[in-house]
Amino acid sequence: MQVYKVGGAVRDRLLGLPVTDVDRVVVGATTEEMLAKGFRPVGADFPVFLHPKTGEEYALARTERKSGRGYGGFTFYASPEVTLEEDLIRRDLTINAMAEDDQLNLTDPYHGQRDLEARILRHVSPAFAEDPLRVLRVARFAARYAGLGFTVADETMGLMRQLSESGELQALTAERSWKEISRALMEDHPQVFIQVLRDCGALKELMPEVDALFGVPQPETHHPEIDTGLHTLSVLEQSALLKQPLTVRWACLLHDLGKGLTPEEEWPRHIAHEHTGLKLIKAVNERFKAPKDCQELALLVGQYHTHGHRALELKASTLLELLQSFDIYRRPQRFEEFIAACEMDARGRKGLEQRSYPQADYLRGAAKAARAVAVQPLLEQGFKGPELGEALKRERLKALKAYKEAATA
Ligand code: ATP
Ligand code: MG
Numbered sequence: 091m092q093v094y095k096v097g098g099a100v101r102d103r104l105l106g107l108p109v110t111d112v113d114r115v116v117v118g119a120t121t122e123e124m125l126a127k128g129f130r131p132v133g134a135d136f137p138v139f140l141h142p143k144t145g146e147e148y149a150l151a152r153t154e155r156k157s158g159r160g161y162g163g164f165t166f167y168a169s170p171e172v173t174l175e176e177d178l179i180r181r182d183l184t185i186n187a188m189a190e191d192d193q194l195n196l197t198d199p200y201h202g203q204r205d206l207e208a209r210i211l212r213h214v215s216p217a218f219a220e221d222p223l224r225v226l227r228v229a230r231f232a233a234r235y236a237g238l239g240f241t242v243a244d245e246t247m248g249l250m251r252q253l254s255e256s257g258e259l260q261a262l263t264a265e266r267s268w269k270e271i272s273r274a275l276m277e278d279h280p281q282v283f284i285q286v287l288r289d290c291g292a293l294k295e296l297m298p299e300v301d302a303l304f305g306v307p308q309p310e311t312h313h314p315e316i317d318t319g320l321h322t323l324s325v326l327e328q329s330a331l332l333k334q335p336l337t338v339r340w341a342c343l344l345h346d347l348g349k350g351l352t353p354e355e356e357w358p359r360h361i362a363h364e365h366t367g368l369k370l371i372k373a374v375n376e377r378f379k380a381p382k383d384c385q386e387l388a389l390l391v392g393q394y395h396t397h398g399h400r401a402l403e404l405k406a407s408t409l410l411e412l413l414q415s416f417d418i419y420r421r422p423q424r425f426e427e428f429i430a431a432c433e434m435d436a437r438g439r440k441g442l443e444q445r446s447y448p449q450a451d452y453l454r455g456a457a458k459a460a461r462a463v464a465v466q467p468l469l470e471q472g473f474k475g476p477e478l479g480e481a482l483k484r485e486r487l488k489a490l491k492a493y494k495e496a497a498t499a
Contacts, residue, residue, distance in 0.1 A: 091119035093148065094174060094189035094197065101185050104206055105238070115177055115189065117151045118170045124148070137168045151177035156220040164220075175199045179215050182224045183231065183246075187214045205243075211235075212243040222258040225250045225292050226270035233274050233283035242286060250290035259295040264379040267296070271378060275339040280330050281323040284343070288319075297377075299370040300343065302350035307358040315440035316358070318349045325438030334430055340384040341391035341431045342438075344371045348392070367392045387424060390416065391431040398432030401449040401456075402498060406490040409456050410483070418457045429453050452497060459493040460486045 099112040116124070121137055129139035129148060137150040152168040153176050174189055174197055181187040184202040196203065200214045211231055218224055228250060232242055242250070253259065274283035284300065287293040293301040304319030315321050325342045334342075348367025349360045371392045375385040397404060397412050404412070416425045433447045463485045465478075473481045 091123065091170075092117045092174075092191070094191055096178070096189045097181070097186050100188045100190050100196070101202070101206070103190075104188075104203065112146055114146065114148045115151050115174070116148050117172070117174050117177070119150060120170055121150070121168075124150070136166055152180075153177070154180050156217075180217060181214055182218060182221075182227055184212045184214055209235075209239040209241065210243050211240055211246060213246045213249055216249075218246070219249050219253055222253050222262055223266055223270065225253050225259065225287070225290065226262075226267065226274070226296075229283045229286040229290075229292070230270055230274040230277065232286045233277040233279045233281075236279040236282040247290050250292065254291035254295050257295070259292060264377065268378040268380060272336055272340075272380075275326075275343070276336055278330055279327070280339060281327040284323060284326065297374055299347045299350060299374055303346060306349050306352070308349070308360065309358045313439055314442070318346055320440075321438055322346060323438075324440070324443075325434050328434045328437040328443065329431075332430075332434065334434065335427070337384050337387045338427050338430050338434065340380060341388045341427070342434050344374060344388045345391050345395050345431065345435060347371055347374070364393050364396055383424075387427055387431070390424070391428055394428065395432050395435055398428065398449055398453065399436060401452050406487055406494050409490050409494070410460065410487050413457055413460050413486075419461060422457070422461075425453075425457055455497060456490060456493055459489045463489050 094115050094117070095112055096115045097113040099109045102109045121131070124137075124139050125131065128142035130142065132138050132140055132147075136152065139148045139150075140146070141148060150168040151172040151174060152166050153172055154164050154166050157165045178187040178189060178197070178199060184200045184205045186202070187198075187200045188202040189197040191197075205212050211228055213224075213228075228242055228246065232240060271283075274280060277283065284293065287296065288301060288304065300319075300322065303322055304317065306318040307316050308318055308321065310316055313321055315324065322343065322345075325345070326339060329339045329342045344367075346363065346367065347370040348363030348365065350370070351366045352360045352363060368389060371388050374380075375388060380388070394412060394415065397408070401409070413425070416428060418425045429450050433450050436445070436447050436449075437443050463482065465482065468478060468481045468485070471481075
């Protein structure tokens, strides 16, 4: 039997990038031989094994055929007769369809190296269109390698468009989609992921709420870029430039969804978009079963980002309500993430990317002032139950009034 490194490990070594996860393919072996060598079987669907010592993945070379809708609709065929070339042809992109042996001899029947040099993401064969997840994968690779100058080949975009129009994207499970979306958002250029999905018509299928923002104008005085979709892409771009966590990036993507619902007569203003957007944010959250912290932050940022921008003008009582909504006493990190998302929103405006955001420190100071109110003296005064809660609120309000006066004096 022969063993080859395949996929990302080969691609990233040729690009001169660090290789973290190594996938291997085994040609000329049976499941029985693998088990006899001590490999541990994993995965109910494919003949994949873990190395007894290194724990790395070894898959038997296989072919596959489409037999139904979605991802479940595949039948696999693995046997010692399946060749390396046959295994490689079922892969998504030419740059992912190269193999190398221990001596670094490259097997590259579909010209992945040529496409690497030309910085092109190109499908391997027409069978690309059999798995709709590949639309998201290509968009994710475009987001990852945009900085190196990679773009998607026209013919591949054509297949992605065809897949999007066929309705097949609807057959993807929330789990598979979220895995790609979350990884794509954490790449260096997550805005490219959204842009590529939009260009091939997939965004309209996956997140019509985001797609609807393109072409919606905002007031030029606050938003020189005008278009709400372009603004969203810029906010996402800023979140990556400033290395924000997934929660913040997800909130950035969804913060303005309400603007897609504004009646045209009201353009370019978007009164109450913070509230109208909530049900859309909830729908997108649930469609992809986003993790709880992502869901929560997206909803809170959607509802309160305008409060964030107006922080210095807010009455002490409104400021207190904001802090209470975030439960800053038990969830300090979440409020920090809210502040970060607001700052990304402010920076994601054409020509204003470098403008300072004094609201951030002001909000941090307000949270600190509210947190500094001690419970002990109130307990000593005999407050308990709901009355204690009220007394605490009064003291916090007092503290915030003092803070506001001092900070804006
Ligand atoms: P990463 O650096 O993100 O791990 P990768 O290319 O190694 O990138 P994996 O998801 O680990 O990506 O998959 C390993 C290889 O398996 C890919 O390079 C590709 O050849 C193939 N592959 C994975 N998923 C698919 C798919 N849905 N359709 C076709 N080929 C796929
Ligand atoms: Mg990999």
